[in-house]
Structures are given as structure tokens and as C-alpha cells.
Amino acid sequence: MKIETRLAQAGLCTDQATGAISTPIYQTTTFRHPAVGVSTGYDYSRTGNPTRQVLEATVADLEQGDRGFAFASGMAAITAVLMMFSSGDHLLVSDDLYGGTYRVLERNFRQFGLSVDYVDTSDLTAVAGKIRLGETKAILVETPTNPLMKITDLAAIAALAKQHGILTIVDNTFMTPYLQRPLELGADIVLHSGSKYLGGHNDVISGLVVTAAKELSERIGFIANSTGAILGPQDSWLMLRGIKTLALRLEKQQQNAQFIAEWLTRQRIVTKVHYPGLPDHPNHAVQARQSSGFGAMLSFRVADPDWVAKIINRVKIITYAESLGGVETLITYPIKQTHGDIPAEVREQIGVTADLIRLSVGIEDVNDLIADLEQAMAGGEL
Ligand SMILES: Cc1ncc(COP(=O)(O)O)c(C=O)c1O
Missing domain, CATH: 3.40.640.10 (Type I PLP-dependent aspartate aminotransferase-like (Major domain))
Structure with a gap:
């Protein structure tokens, strides 16, 4: 089967x-x-x-x-x-x-x-x-x-x-x-x-x-x-x-994630998008070979770390919370949440820095999610 x-x-x-x-x-x-x-x-x-x-x-x-x-x-x-x-x-x-x-x-x-x-x-x-x-x-x-x-x-x-x-x-x-x-x-x-x-x-x-x-x-x-x-x-x-619903959920979640990752690459204030589904990801080919999809987790960097809190405080549909993988889209600030217990110098070394935001993409309508991110980024005028 x-x-x-x-x-x-x-x-x-x-x-x-x-x-x-x-x-x-x-x-x-x-x-x-x-x-x-x-x-x-x-x-x-x-x-x-x-x-x-x-x-x-x-x-x-x-x-x-x-x-x-x-x-x-x-x-x-x-x-x-x-x-x-x-x-x-x-x-x-x-x-x-x-x-x-x-x-x-x-x-x-x-x-x-x-x-x-x-x-x-x-x-x-x-x-x-x-x-x-x-x-x-x-x-x-x-x-x-x-x-x-x-x-x-x-x-x-x-x-x-x-x-x-x-x-x-x-x-x-x-x-x-x-x-x-x-x-x-x-x-x-x-x-x-x-x-x-x-x-x-x-x-x-x-x-x-x-x-x-x-x-x-x-x-x-x-x-x-x-x-x-x-x-x-x-x-x-x-x-x-x-x-029981893993296949359905993940299909929709990774479809949304791909769409959002591509949208983020076009935003002026975003300096980097980390998502293996993007063709310029350094190991895109390895991921395509060993997995049947690219998943629904992504992270991105903004030009000014001071904008991170503004974006997170402004999202309305997306929830600021520390977890991932559920049907609801969550936004996380790794240095304050999931990676808070890693010493700052170690985080700096590996690149988990103050400009980095993580998204766990859910099953919502992708246009609602994009609209939410867009208003949170206020058209790039933060
Ligand atoms: C990749 C990964 N492994 C393990 C864990 C730990 O799992 P739990 O929170 O269920 O103890 C987490 C939690 O966020 C995780 O993201």
C-alpha cells in the first residue's frame, strides 16, 4: 500500500x-x-x-x-x-x-x-x-x-x-x-x-x-x-x-511554503530566504533526491534586526508562538525562543542571528498569509 x-x-x-x-x-x-x-x-x-x-x-x-x-x-x-x-x-x-x-x-x-x-x-x-x-x-x-x-x-x-x-x-x-x-x-x-x-x-x-x-x-x-x-x-x-491526515496537511503546507518563500525573495527588506525548495538553495538537488518534497519550514533574514520585533508584533493571522508543524502558521524568533539556550557566540558562529525569523507554514489560504506578512512588513517602510 x-x-x-x-x-x-x-x-x-x-x-x-x-x-x-x-x-x-x-x-x-x-x-x-x-x-x-x-x-x-x-x-x-x-x-x-x-x-x-x-x-x-x-x-x-x-x-x-x-x-x-x-x-x-x-x-x-x-x-x-x-x-x-x-x-x-x-x-x-x-x-x-x-x-x-x-x-x-x-x-x-x-x-x-x-x-x-x-x-x-x-x-x-x-x-x-x-x-x-x-x-x-x-x-x-x-x-x-x-x-x-x-x-x-x-x-x-x-x-x-x-x-x-x-x-x-x-x-x-x-x-x-x-x-x-x-x-x-x-x-x-x-x-x-x-x-x-x-x-x-x-x-x-x-x-x-x-x-x-x-x-x-x-x-x-x-x-x-x-x-x-x-x-x-x-x-x-x-x-x-x-x-491520518499527514499527507493532506503536508501537501498543502509545503505548497503554501513554496509560494511564501518565493514571495519573500522579492521583498526589498528581505536579505535572504532559507528554504530548500528554492532552486538557489545550496543543497536543493540533494533534498530533491532524498526526499519527496521540501517541507513547510522556512526562515528569512531582514535588512535591519530592529524590524524583526515590528514584523512579529504586527502579524494578525500568523501567530507568534514557539513550535512548528501544526495546521496554523506560526512565526518564531529563534534567538529569543527555540535557540535562546545556545550561547550567543555559538549562535553568531552558525548564523542564528538577530535578523533571522522562522516560519512554520500552515494550511490557511496562502493569499491571506501573504497579505498578513505584507501588512506586517508595511510595504517595506518599517
Ligand atoms: C527538530 C526538533 N527536534 C526535537 C524537538 C523537541 O521536541 P518536543 O518539544 O516535543 O520535546 C523539537 C522541538 O521544537 C524540534 O524542533
Whole structure:
């Protein structure tokens, strides 16, 4: 079946007793055992819950992996993956990435002896140069990156990693399995903030991990159960409900994003638009090869950083809020919000500067969105 069909039918008719076509919410902590030594297959909901398992099987299928795991947030998913490593291990991580991932690495995992180097993963030679033989255990890639939309060639990174016995871990939040499936390109683990496109409605916080092979599944499964940051049944159900419309939402969102990106390139006060769907994006061709679309995230720079607050304060239809991937268009100021915990000098170095605005484009009428941006930019007379 094509992915649109698998999405629409996520969790369809799992209830043998009633035939309910929406996955039942098993709001229970524990399960009665029929007799000593006999189990229904369920013991305790941290270990396994039928509603969560439908979601987990769904994402494993969408990402074409061995097993899926649902966590209480994207950060819980990332934390679970990082718990696979030990003191002394070295990780290579995309230098332009979600600020929370940087924060958990620097403020939580460094104290346990993990060492991290940040590198531009779109530059294969730079990545190869940072590998420490015997010490580097994984490359963690965001592509497109948040917020500069840099693209990493996933097949090339995964091949390089394999040569050195290193795991490739991909944060696929921006693309979703509808547009990009890193495991098919050689990655070992895919993770998501499910709070974004997969949920899709800005109403649930969740995280997902999908593993490529059994050995990794067992390790992540053990961590999920032993540390316990699993997703509850109500939120698992909301995720399943959201996932059903992913294809429709993303098609419309990326169509709107392409239109807005092109419009922004023509605005006098805009100095740069970062969107992989623009033909002059440095890795446009790589993105076109490894994904079936360019997504609906973009960022842009204005000539004077003082204009940023004016634009953000003036938008009426677009909402100033810190998230992405939902049906509503959101505008974000990375240095104040998503990337606020990255030290200013590091932000400057990678280009997350005061002139940069990020847009998560929704499913609204694109002309309404353009009109809103136009009035916020006041025809360039700020
Ligand atoms: C790319 C990316 N990964 C991970 C996360 C963390 O996810 P959550 O907010 O669900 O914990 C985010 C959150 O914004 C993100 O943008």
C-alpha cells in the first residue's frame, strides 16, 4: 500500500470485540492476569499499552523500521536515544539544530561524560575530519536543520558512519516519513518530536523513535521501560488521529511554503530566504533526491534586526508562538525562543542571528498569509 493509504488507515479497526474503527483508548495502568503464570500479553502500561502500541507499530511501518517507541515528548525520545551511550563516548552532532537538543547534550549528558562535537553535517569532509577512531559512537543529524534549513546528504553520511562502525541517528521532525525516510537511506535510528507535523494540530506533546534493526530495538525498548518516559494512552490516540491526515496537511503546507518563500525573495527588506525548495538553495538537488518534497519550514533574514520585533508584533493571522508543524502558521524568533539556550557566540558562529525569523507554514489560504506578512512588513517602510 502507498503511504497515503497507510496514513489514512493508521490504527483502523484494531478492536476485535466491537469492530470500533477508531483505536480504543486503553486508559489503564495494569492488566488482570487470568491465572498465575498466564498473561494476556500486557502486564503494566509503562511496559506496554495497547493504544500506544498501535501508534508505535504505525510509526515503525511509516518509517519502514523494525520497531517504534512513543515517548512523552521529543526531548524524552532524544534522551532515551542518548542513554544508549556511556561515559567516554563521543558524538558528532549537526551544528545548526534545535536548541533543546543542544541544551540536553550540554547541560545533562556532558555531566555523565559524553563528549560532543558540533559540525556542519552538510559538509562530509568536515564530518570525516571530526571522527575519533574508537571513540565516536554516533552521528546525530537534523536535516533540514532548525532554523537554517541546511541539508545533509543522508545516504553519504550513513555510508561514512558505517565505514567507521558508527550509528547514524536522524531527527526527521521537519520532514516526517511522508517526505523522507532516513532508514531507507542507511540510517540506524530515526526520531521525531511528534508534537510537530505527526500530531499536526498543536495539541499534543510527544516523541517517537524508530529503530532499523532488532538489536537496537531491544536497547531502546529496555531504556523506554526502565526509565519510563512513555506516552500516555490519550496522547497516543491523539497522535493516531493526527497522523491520518499527514499527507493532506503536508501537501498543502509545503505548497503554501513554496509560494511564501518565493514571495519573500522579492521583498526589498528581505536579505535572504532559507528554504530548500528554492532552486538557489545550496543543497536543493540533494533534498530533491532524498526526499519527496521540501517541507513547510522556512526562515528569512531582514535588512535591519530592529524590524524583526515590528514584523512579529504586527502579524494578525500568523501567530507568534514557539513550535512548528501544526495546521496554523506560526512565526518564531529563534534567538529569543527555540535557540535562546545556545550561547550567543555559538549562535553568531552558525548564523542564528538577530535578523533571522522562522516560519512554520500552515494550511490557511496562502493569499491571506501573504497579505498578513505584507501588512506586517508595511510595504517595506518599517
Ligand atoms: C527538530 C526538533 N527536534 C526535537 C524537538 C523537541 O521536541 P518536543 O518539544 O516535543 O520535546 C523539537 C522541538 O521544537 C524540534 O524542533
